[in-house]
Amino acid sequence: MEHSIYEFPAIFRRVHKERPGDIEAEADFLKRVWARHLERPVKRVLDVASGNSPHGQILARDGLHVVGVDRSPTMIAAGRKESRGLGGIRFYRREIARFRIRERPFDAAVFMSETFPVMTTNNEILSHLESVGRLLRRGGLYCIDVDRQDGIRVTRSRRAWRERTIRVGDAQVEVGAFNRPMPWFSGIHSTFELKCQIRFPHRTVITRDLVPTRYTLPCTLDLAARASQRFQLIACYADLSFSMPLEKCERWLAVLRRV
Numbered sequence: 001m002e003h004s005i006y007e008f009p010a011i012f013r014r015v016h017k018e019r020p021g022d023i024e025a026e027a028d029f030l031k032r033v034w035a036r037h038l039e040r041p042v043k044r045v046l047d048v049a050s051g052n053s054p055h056g057q058i059l060a061r062d063g064l065h066v067v068g069v070d071r072s073p074t075m076i077a078a079g080r081k082e083s084r085g086l087g088g089i090r091f092y093r094r095e096i097a098r099f100r101i102r103e104r105p106f107d108a109a110v111f112m113s114e115t116f117p118v119m120t121t122n123n124e125i126l127s128h129l130e131s132v133g134r135l136l137r138r139g140g141l142y143c144i145d146v147d148r149q150d151g152i153r154v155t156r157s158r159r160a161w162r163e164r165t166i167r168v169g170d171a172q173v174e175v176g177a178f179n180r181p182m183p184w185f186s187g188i189h190s191t192f193e194l195k196c197q198i199r200f201p202h203r204t205v206i207t208r209d210l211v212p213t214r215y216t217l218p219c220t221l222d223l224a225a226r227a228s229q230r231f232q233l234i235a236c237y238a239d240l241s242f243s244m245p246l247e248k249c250e251r252w253l254a255v256l257r258r259v
């Protein structure tokens with residue numbers, strides 16, 4: 001039976017090449033963005049596709065009230081366990097494309113770890129912006145972290161992209177990344193296939209995740225924000241900096257304001 005890498009939160013972080021200090025730097029930059037674009041302090045934050053909400057855990061330590069939304073029960077369970085004693089982050093198991101939760105309005109929402117492009121249809125993107133917009137107070141900010149995607153090659157057949165082996169605790173993980181073709185008219189740049197063979201001391205597990213990736217640019221996000229009639233794109237920042245030009249960045253942060 002094949003599994004998902006999200007069933008193994010500690011391994012997923014290493015597979016995604018997260019380095020020590022990355023999440024802290026991102027949380028710090030979010031706070032700087034809020035200070036720059038909001039007149040009042042952020043007290044309530046919605047973490048979209050939160051996983052175990054590593055950013056939320058840092059913010060909760062600062063006394064902010066954080067709510068996470070994610071579809072993975074394992075990631076949510078890890079988040080609940082890790083955030084005990086932080087005043088408790090509340091998690092909801094939901095699909096991000098369309099969701100409702102019974103919560104008071106948030107001052108800010110964040111969508112980190114370059115996951116936004118998994119919403120591949122116009123309907124999904126618009127119902128997502130509608131779902132988040134409904135939960136944000138007017139003037140509130142929605143920060144979305146997006147990869148620079150021009151390195152992804154369009155392929156006509158399934159192609160190996162990267163292979164490596166890493167060690168996480170007592171597990172050896174063979175990581176294979178593949179690009180899968182998509183029809184040219186789909187709007188989906190490629191489907192990213194992540195296959196991991198995880199050798200624990202007494203068992204081996206195979207995970208396979210298919211991540212369709214819609215090419216997401218400042219101009220397309222601007223269009224989606226306008227079409228939703230809920231948001232306006234007010235800034236794009238490159239590589240956690242207010243001064244780095246977009247041309248040179250590896251990833252960028254879109255800042256949408258709830259109108």
Ligand SMILES: C[S@@+](CC[C@H](N)C(=O)[O-])C[C@H]1O[C@@H](n2cnc3c(N)ncnc32)[C@H](O)[C@@H]1O
Pocket residue numbers: 006048049050051052053054055069070071072075094095096097111112113115118
């Ligand atoms: C790369 S992880 C990022 C988690 C967290 N934001 C972080 O920075 O560590 C992506 C998360 O998105 C969630 N996810 C992916 N597609 C989703 C969907 N359609 N609905 C809800 N959650 C989704 C996965 O379960 C996973 O926890």
